[in-house]
Amino acid sequence: MTDVAGNAPGQAPAVPRLSAGRLLAATEVDLRLFGMVAALIVILLGFHFVSGGKFLQPVNMMTLAVQASGTAIMATGMVLVIVSRNIDLSVGSVVGFIAMSYALLMTDWLPDVLGIALGSPFMWVIALAFGVGLGILFGGFQGFLIAYVGVPSFIVTLGGLLAIRGAVWQLSQGAAVSGLDSTFQKIGGGALGSLGGDLSWGVGVVASLAIVYLLTYNRRQRRKFGFAVRPMWAEVLLGVVGCLAVLGLAYVANANVWPPGLATRFAVEHGITEPPGGLKIPVGFPWPIVLVIGVTLAMSVLATRRRFGRFVYAYGGNPEAAELGGINTRWTIMKTFVLMGILAAIAAAIAAARLNGSTLDVGQSDELYVIAAAVVGGTSFAGGIGTIPGAVLGAFVMQSLAYGLAFMGVNSPTQNIVAGIVLILAVGFDTYNRRRASR
């Protein structure tokens, strides 16, 4: 097991020397991802100190995460779209259209046409299925034009951006719609739309077990074929850090407690006498965060463990090679857009649920934030390069900057200036690093 895969032939085995870089290399952690986590921590700590120690509170962290959730979810799909050398500019309008559809479906269409009233236990399921169906239609139609007809994705989705935004207005005749199903509203998070204390700890424990299982499974697979494995201490370190991170998140989520008013009402309704200082009910993971975690896992599996993902990356690296390899490239490209539509439907559900309705400008400019998140997360417009976790981290980095600046009382035009500069700096730094590494 001394053979280090990756050594050039004939090169003398490196003399083991203790250094931070070498230790990091032994864990085989993706350096770009590690850098992004570090950047995120620096940003959060920076705001904490500048604000005089007021920023890092559970409630801030959870609000920030919920605000980033829609962008993060869509960024996972945008990675695959950009990796396969396309772009989707229509996601913001698609979110707007589907969010408005959710609102109209629950307030008008279902009660009037099918007689399913607000509060029916199936309403949220029907609404979600309808929204996902719409997402598949939008994505499928645009994807068909791009993959089979051959219209450039920039043009198709630019047209989609304009046309679908216009259709939002047509749909509601310019009106804002509100008053959604109470179960559906939970998708948007908040004290009532969260897992609560016990379930959140459960999620943390299950995730920890999954990390340990994946590490052992991976090691066993490599052993089976006699490939080099990580040193034992690196495996243990990865496991401990992973579990601590997951359980730490559960701790932060549970340290966030119900707002006093809501807690008092709950106490009155359930005949509980409030202890002095108020009833402390842990909020736990809000549903949008659960969705982000689920989507990130599912999309990571799709991107790295499934043939579809392999096709997407191969096409991004060399479209001709993918075609000659016998891959059905058109169908693969169309599927990336269908996937984008489904993710937009999930993001739209979060947006509509948070608003308890929908307005004409829901999702406006989302496409730009989603693309920015993917690109800050290391996705390259040259195609073939980009990771799902990177894009999710990218979304959180951008949102923590915006949230932190807003927290410091910086106005929104200045926030945009900072976001724009950070976007360019991040990609510039990444390009510089890549060029240096390829020398």
Add this chain to the structure above:
Amino acid sequence: MTVTQAVPLVEMHNIRVAFGGVHAVDDVSIDLNAGEVMGLVGGNGAGKSTLMRALSGAHVADSGEIRIDGQPQTIGNPRDAKSFNIETIYQTLALADNIDAPANVFLGRETTTRWGNLDDGAMENATRQVMGRLNPNFTNFHSAVKSLSGGQRQAVAIARAVYFNARILIMDEPTAALGPAETAQVRDLIRQLKTEGIGIFLISHDIHDVFDLSDRISVMYHGKIVDTVVKANVTTDEVLAMIILGKKPTEVTREELAELHA
């Protein structure tokens, strides 16, 4: 002529491929037997690669017929060709630069586990074994093939064609990027595959390669076949004359030959 087997492995009859009015391949017929190396030579733009792309499914011929084992077959895309065990090593290598060697070897034919997930372990293991045969110095199984040397990239492209039990192998300039030692390896490989009964179309600019390895040689000139000859019956000079002048040795005048040697 050699004693021909009952049915050739591949027959291409009256193949035509045109690009916007230019006849890249114009009414060409060619065949290949099992265990035979057919050298395909000609100048730049003679139509060798285009003819082979029609067989590998990369470009569908405008007209003509392809028979495999005597049966007329339709090859509409690379998947069709692979279903007939036709494997191709393209001149461009056709590698996805951003993924690693095992992923490229199995591109489009990935091994999956029971659950439909990619079985990267099995694919790496198989790639290590093929590479052990092709290029024992190859150890770089986890880097994107972008970072490999020209010879290593070529080895990946060859491994991809050889691993999947090819019956018909198309090699388009397989030694163009290689040094002397690696070229010798590829030549040994071609001889070995031949003894295994694989039929090989060998496209090469190197007339000596072709003479060393081929049983028959087809010369193309401006989209047409000048002649298909048994190697033992011709000299390199005669073949060179066919490549440059586009005429059979018997049709070449003494003046033309003299000019060629001048």
